[in-house]
Amino acid sequence: MDDLYRENIIDHYRHPRNKGHLEDPDIHYHDVNPFCGDEITIELKLDGDRIAKAVFDGKGCAISQAAASMLTEELEGMTLEEVKHLDKQFILDMLGIPIGPVRLKCALLSLKVLKAGVYGLDEWPE
Amino acid sequence: MDDLYRENIIDHYRHPRNKGHLEDPDIHYHDVNPFCGDEITIELKLDGDRIAKAVFDGKGCAISQAAASMLTEELEGMTLEEVKHLDKQFILDMLGIPIGPVRLKCALLSLKVLKAGVYGLDEWPE
């Protein structure tokens, strides 16, 4: 149990970083996990092909929301090319907890939304 | 095996009675057993509400064709009211052999066609 809800996950869930909206985002994408209804919106402000600012908004479980919060922290300064190479393992390492097959979709939702927004690939990251 | 194909069944199958068509039948009905494709046509010539002449035509197994042949022999002289009361047991007694649930439909096909022709009831006799 302690494994599943480590303190930093509860912390990101209770005190999300970069939550909100941008005035005039360059990239904006929203999606829903059809199996549970969790929602994530991601907005990016670019500086060339580099991410200047990343924010999210959403509703859902601690896993999906904490993952989105953590992800936005990682994104600042990344290039769009680098975003393409983010994968499932990146998210799992970031969360640092074991995740079963169903909740995996919660964990990956923000990355899915990010990739769909950045280069239109509407797929669960592998 | 002898039980299933008694001599009189083979005899009626090989030498069907009343097989053919009438010039100008009063009642004429055709149907198919959807589960096996057996076909029976029954034609009746009436004298008032009494059956003056009954013939059949058809294709199918020994059970369905012998039953039709035997049935036409029984019909002559019967009233249409009497036809209404003919049931499954009547056919089984007439054939005199045990019949499993699937081939029962073969045995009953001619009676079904007869009843549909006489009073429009499109049902397997009970």
Next chain:
Amino acid sequence: MTLPQSFKASAIMPTVAEIRKDFPILEQQVHGHPLAYLDSTASSQKPIQVIEAMNRYYRTTHANVHRGVHYLSEAATTAYENARLNIARFINAPSPKQIIYTRNTTESLNLVAYSWGRANLGPGDEVLITEMEHHSNIVPWQLICEITGATLRYVPITSRGELDMEALDSLLTEKIRVFAFTAMSNVLGTINPVEELVARAHAVGAIAVVDGAQSVPHLPTDVQAMDMDFLAFSSHKMLGPTGMGILYGKRELLEAMPPFMGGGDMIREVKMEGSRWNELPYKFEAGTPAIAEAVGLSAAVDYLRGIGMDWIADHERRITAYAWERLSEVEGLRILGPGPERRGGLISFVLGDVHPHDVAAILDMDGIAVRAGHHCAQPIHDHYCIPATTRASFYIYNTEEEVDRLVMALYKAKAMFDL
């Protein structure tokens, strides 16, 4: 019709302890705790009598049905059709011909919407459903309204989580051709007044389609007494196997409907120029059916009958009342839907601002299986402006001790989220 093993000898009231012996899966440990399976509304577990009936079928009886004259095929056909008769009797259908085998409730409802709907709906017509429907009783009607040009309307619910009967009155006009509603909500637990709703539909000349997915497993059902036009339910929610559902329909309605799918067994004659349909129920059963599953559902029906639907309804009322009381004591926990006296054996709730998935995941660590999510009923969640709920549901094998464990684990979840 054999009674479940355990009760044959005694012929007295079953006890939950006896019943549990028939469910091998319940003996399991999950994350080091005994499994408390509180998710039967999603799918029930199966007693050994059902598992063994299918096992026996495959080991001794299997062949394709209907078209074979050999021994096994006749035996399989007999087993398959006897199952239909047994299921017909269970809901008091006038004839087994009115029992159509489908995959699940969802397919049963699609069959009605497509086949009856396409033949009977057009622009100007209205279809009435309710805000508390499962997606399976919403989406088929959305699709068929789009195809036919009919209009879809929803009966709203009251703050108590019951159908708004006054709103129903004004919605139920002569334009309504079909009123489709659930007999029991899988989120609110609300037991709807089926007889009255059917009568109101009939009063304006509409047919009544009843989603019995949650009622048939838990309450006595009499399609004739309730005068339903169609009733849909699933085997897997009533102790039977997956892959099997039932559509009951009134004879004259089924007779008049065009077929749904085309293929083997549903036709009387296939010529290259066209085909003639087979009689009921085969007209609606295309291709090789779920034979072993029919045998399994029949064994499930025997089992339910052996326990008695009245005992089942009573047991669930008792345990739900207890759970209601215990859950009401948990501060910050909000129960959706009507009070315990008007509901079936399930309770959906929200625990403060903890997301239901997190609640369910935390309960799971203590071996307690509950559902979390929108339970395929988004509109009712939209109504309450919540994305999801946690749902604990009860069936014949559940105990008050399991309810106690549920409550204890909820306190743990609260602590973890500083609630």
Next chain:
Amino acid sequence: MTLPQSFKASAIMPTVAEIRKDFPILEQQVHGHPLAYLDSTASSQKPIQVIEAMNRYYRTTHANVHRGVHYLSEAATTAYENARLNIARFINAPSPKQIIYTRNTTESLNLVAYSWGRANLGPGDEVLITEMEHHSNIVPWQLICEITGATLRYVPITSRGELDMEALDSLLTEKIRVFAFTAMSNVLGTINPVEELVARAHAVGAIAVVDGAQSVPHLPTDVQAMDMDFLAFSSHKMLGPTGMGILYGKRELLEAMPPFMGGGDMIREVKMEGSRWNELPYKFEAGTPAIAEAVGLSAAVDYLRGIGMDWIADHERRITAYAWERLSEVEGLRILGPGPERRGGLISFVLGDVHPHDVAAILDMDGIAVRAGHHCAQPIHDHYCIPATTRASFYIYNTEEEVDRLVMALYKAKAMFDL
């Protein structure tokens, strides 16, 4: 992927005697004779490995899939999705997303006809099928042509019971939008040149829909090598349970198709105003699926893989060649379809003027199970101007000794009918 018990240790070629030990039903006596099951084309028997996989699933793993976060639901979801992956690999599908679970071949073909057909067919378009199709690959196309105004055409067959390739050439015009054909006839036994037929369809811009009900259980299948657009097959004919079928489709075709049935799991969002579809394969899987059946089919696929599809095709060729020879010696017996070198493991025949039902009933008295009737393929019987045939079919567990018994019993039937 576990190998069938019997072959794990040895890792040498299986023998039929070893295989038969896995099929408890074959040990049976019928009317005082050992059962000779020569009816696998209608439905195959199941090895204990398949029966036990489902048994185990219900005793240890069952819960509803996809929407649950508790232990059992995750375990059931994993089992269910691993089965999909295993089935995808068995036919070399690029991705498990392209494997849609249905009830049977019939539903798979209806899904394509309704969903792809409604979106892509209209007046002036033509649908091409063949004269040797099963009703399941005829009636759905008749229905969809009626709905859309498209025209249905049939490829005739030659006197040898093969597709008339010249006629095909002239029929395959640019008007043809879809060419649907069986990979193997369930009456003639004809194995059609799938790759060539697919290529010809593609050459005129049509899609190729392959009815694999008889090929997938008996021959190696590679959907990519053969470039099929859609492939339909049934679990119950390939050692798996009833109530389960598969539709494989090319990704871009499936993506572009509207859903077939509406309900739980096939939607992404349901609002009262309308719905958004889920991704593949869930878009086409409405309601609680046949979970145990997926697990069972996966075990069947393991079993087939363990034996090897090449061994199976070889074994059937051998036994069919033997049966062909023995049956050809029976005076007055006429075999339909091509010679043994071009056919799968079945032989349909007519015995003088004895009706096939009578033949089958007489064989049954000796414990020999064969099919009689039109085998849901009336047009091909109309072509030969016969109402029905008797069909003996062979699978992994059949022996030459059973063929000998078949021939002996046919002589008895001849005697009984004075032939």
